[in-house]
Amino acid sequence: MSTTLEQLRAGQLDGAQRLSLSCGLTSFPPEIYDLADSLEILDLSSNALSSLPDDLPRLHKLRIVFCSNNLFTTLPSVLGSCPELSMIGFKANCIGEVPAASLPPRLRWLTLTDNAIETIPEELGDCSQLQKLMLAGNCLRSLPDSLARCSRLELLRISANLLPSLPAWLQDLPRLSWLACAGNPFNEAxxxxxxxxxxxxxxxxxxxxxxxxxxxxxxxxxxxxxxxxxxxxxxxxxxxxxxxxxxxxxxxxxxxxxxxxxxxxxxxxxxxxxxxxxxxxxxLIDAAYVNLAGPPSLASCTRDIYGDAVRLSLPQLLAIAHGVASAACQLHAHGVVHGDLYAHNIVHHPDGRCLLGDFGAASLFAPEAPVAAVLQAIEVRAFGVLLAELLARCETRLPGLDELASACLQERPLQRPRFDHIASRLAVALAA
Missing domain, CATH: 3.30.200.20 (Phosphorylase Kinase; domain 1)
Structure with missing residues (x-):
């Protein structure tokens, strides 16, 4: 909920952990420092800001900064000096430069969508906790090879750039599960x-x-x-x-x-x-279908949020898992990677029928190309995350399902099972 500058100046927000100001700001209000001992989330999106103050680290508890829809041309270097900062969102600015100094050591989630960035510094590969990297809608012709060291990276958005090909190191990332790469020269045609x-x-x-x-x-x-x-x-x-x-x-x-x-x-x-x-x-989908889960939160980063009451019978679990695996199998055979294979993009019926939707992160590829195996392996890990989440909400265990989930999650991508094998195993279990 957005607050007002008048509330801040009147001292009505003392002790606030989260502050959201969207009121045409052209400069950083110094009154924000009055919250230095409590403020963890600062949202200054939809203003007219082009810089942040050099003493921003005075907000020593600051974990999250959002400054989307402003006028920044450079990602502020001062961000890298904020000791607890782990999440940065500067979507839809005019950013053309990302200095190495702007990357804080605890960086976990970086969103720079819809800017004018041509290069990303090699130092991003030093951010060992990076899980979520969103760079769609920029002018990138390459990505730093150092990203191969980001072993915790799970979600990568690089659509709508100028990439001539996908980087070879994608096949070495042990946890990459959700990849969007459409709208680049290698798949535009x-x-x-x-x-x-x-x-x-x-x-x-x-x-x-x-x-x-x-x-x-x-x-x-x-x-x-x-x-x-x-x-x-x-x-x-x-x-x-x-x-x-x-x-x-x-x-x-x-x-x-x-x-x-x-x-x-x-x-x-x-x-x-x-x-x-x-x-x-x-x-129009039958109203009996409901979302399997909600999308990730700021805290969960890459993991969906399930309701406390969500419980599945074994037949429901098998029907959902087989339906999704079968759909994914067809997608990859048709040269489509979904890119967002998540429970929050699945609706399910009490009888176990399910529907996979939301192709916003989907990308096309040539099914016969060498990269096809890598793309499928990445998506198989997303399915492994989903299957593990479903198993955690089912009291009945069927021999082999936990092992299948583990196989989908193993850290060597090209050694994961293919979707045709996964769908076949689930079909046999469903028919038993």
Whole structure:
């Protein structure tokens, strides 16, 4: 919740651990230092800031800084001197330079989406605790080889850059599970060809009557609607760039995926939107389907948040796991990596049926290319995380399932099982 500068100046926020100010700031309010003994999260997004003060480390408990939608041209070097700082978010600024000095030693989560960055310093590889790195929508032609040392890196977003190929060291990262790499020169032609060949219906906006909002993700807002009197769901993309990449990359992945019983189908793309926004039209899912989990929090970083009451029977677990593995198997056969294989992108029915959605982080690749095995191995680890989470919420144990999860999570990516093997094993267990 955003507070006001007047509240801060009046001393009404004494002891606050979190401060959010969005009020057209052009300079850093010195009154923030009055919270030095308590402040842990500082959100100065959506202002007109272009610098931070050199004495920012006076906020000695500061763990998280958000300064998205401001006017920074350089990531402030002073961030690297904040002793407890582990999370930095400077999305949608004008940043062209990332000094090595701006990287704090405890860095765990770095978001620099939608800027103008051409190079990342080699020193980023010294951030041994780095788990989440979001660099989509920049001007990167390469990534530092030092990132191969970031053995804890689990989520990487490098879509919509100028990368001619994927770095070879991706296959050496033992924990990388969620990768978005669409909209780069190495896969742009494939995306364009997918959209040209799709033959997808174009649905005029005036044929849609919007109802209540159903959900909101990184890339867009999903609403209930009617199309010529029939109930549907409509996803309208938020803008030209999301935290995961480009809307056209998501649409290219959706039309390439093909129909599958455990994937949400696409009826068509939106045309003639009043603001020119792209969108997708999908069937309205039965209300009996519910989200399996919520997205990661600031504290959990890369792990979904499950409700305390979530418990699964063994048949439910097997049906969900097999449905997701089977869908992933088809995606990879069609040259699509989902990139966000998470429980929060899965809805499930009490009988175990499930639907995988949200292709905002999906990327296209040539299934026969050598990189295909690496991309599948990365996504298999994401499935391993999911399977382990499901097993933790099921009281009944079936021999072999824990071993399957462990195999998917093993640290040598190319030694993990393939999705066809995983789906086959789960199908046998489901039929038993």
């Amino acid at each position: 494939r995306e364009a060809a997918a959209l040209d060949a799709a033959g997808m219906a174009h649905i005029d906006w005036c044929r849609l009557q919007l109802g209540r909002q159903l959900g909101e993700g990184a890339s867009g807002v999903i609403s209930q609607a009617t199309l010529d009197g029939q109930p549907v769901a409509v996803k309208v993309f938020k803008g030209a760039m999301t935290s995961d990449g480009l809307p056209r990359s998501e649409m290219a992945a959706c039309v390439s995926a093909g129909p599958h019983a455990s994937m949400i189908p696409i009826l068509g793309t939106v045309s003639a939107h009043p603001q020119g926004s792209p969108g997708l039209v999908m069937p």
